Amino acid sequence: QKEVEQNSGPLSVPEGAIASLNCTYSDRGSQSFFWYRQYSGKSPELIMFIYSNGDKEDGRFTAQLNKASQYVSLLIRDSQPSDSATYLCAVYAYSGAGSYQLTFGKGTKLSVIP
Amino acid sequence: NAGVTQTPKFQVLKTGQSMTLQCAQDMNHNSMYWYRQDPGMGLRLIYYSASEGTTDKGEVPNGYNVSRLNKREFSLRLESAAPSQTSVYFCASSGRVLRGYTFGSGTRLTVV
Numbered sequence: 001q002k003e004v005e006q007n008s009g010p011l012s013v014p015e016g017a018i019a020s021l022n023c024t025y026s027d028r029g030s031q032s033f034f035w036y037r038q039y040s041g042k043s044p045e046l047i048m049f050i051y052s053n054g055d056k057e058d059g060r061f062t063a064q065l066n067k068a069s070q071y072v073s074l075l076i077r078d079s080q081p082s083d084s085a086t087y088l089c090a091v092y093a094y095s096g097a098g099s100y101q102l103t104f105g106k107g108t109k110l111s112v113i114p
Numbered sequence: 115n116a117g118v119t120q121t122p123k124f125q126v127l128k129t130g131q132s133m134t135l136q137c138a139q140d141m142n143h144n145s146m147y148w149y150r151q152d153p154g155m156g157l158r159l160i161y162y163s164a165s166e167g168t169t170d171k172g173e174v175p176n177g178y179n180v181s182r183l184n185k186r187e188f189s190l191r192l193e194s195a196a197p198s199q200t201s202v203y204f205c206a207s208s209g210r211v212l213r214g215y216t217f218g219s220g221t222r223l224t225v226v
Contacts (some may be wrong), residue, residue, distance in 0.1 A: 008154075032214075034214045042219075042220075043204055043217040043218060043219050044157075044204075044217050045217070046214050046215075049213075088156075088157070090214070090215075092214070099162075099164040099170075100208075101162070102214065102215055104156055104157045105156065106154070106155070106156035107156060
């Protein structure tokens, strides 16, 4: 059973601070890793993906991957109230018969306090 | 705008009624998925279609059926709705391997 674990939160940070969201996964064969943001009552939207060990930066967002430790994280710098949402970690792995599937964590709820 | 379109957005059913949730994508994606999302449970895969003409069960298929009508459309049917099927349903699609999924806007279903 492939598993993706996240702290459910809520994680509260003051405006302007760095928010750090963490995720661990069980399948060592996982090949790519995604972070989705989901506002209340809305659908998940992709904000970052990472394939290789190390850091990947996109604006205020940095994704970090450590395959040896089976750990992926998302850093949000200069957090804004508009970043308040639930962040879903998702891990892509081969599931057989030519099919790849995403396994999602249950999400971490982030609240940015003005 | 390119994307995944789900209909309806909201639906209230009585126990035992049937309905079909519709999903269509215009991104020429091969794979399509149906998820349900419940508080504290995260996204759970109901059924998926890796390519046109194929469908497979996911984590929670009981009480549901699907049809991959063509490459664009993937429908989810509840034959006899139960209160336990009250949930938010998301359709998603994926194209290039390792590029993640694109989600529709969701259907909020209440079974009374």
